[in-house]
Amino acid sequence: MNDENDLNVAHVLVLPDRDAAEEAAEELARRYELGAEPEIVREALAGEDDAEDAQWLIVLSEEAGEFxxxxxxxxxxxxxxxxETP
Structure with missing residues (x-):
């Protein structure tokens, strides 16, 4: 039974670099049969301009399945x- 008040909780996976994020997103889609790769987002650390000083996030909604x-x-x-716990 679906309730209109159900929350769509997102999971956030934090990775150290872009390559790791891309590999993990590909494997996540394959391993859990998501159908499409989850969204990858770059998060610059406060006060940092260099791309090396960024974290890469994989955003995974509950719509993709239960985890x-x-x-x-x-x-x-x-x-x-x-x-990261939402």
């Missing part, structure tokens, strides 16, 4: 990243 925090922590650790 446990532990499952995502384990997955993203393969690329030296971490899962």
């Amino acid at each position: 446990s925090a532990g499952e995502l922590d384990e997955f993203v650790s393969e690329w030296d990243g971490w899962h």
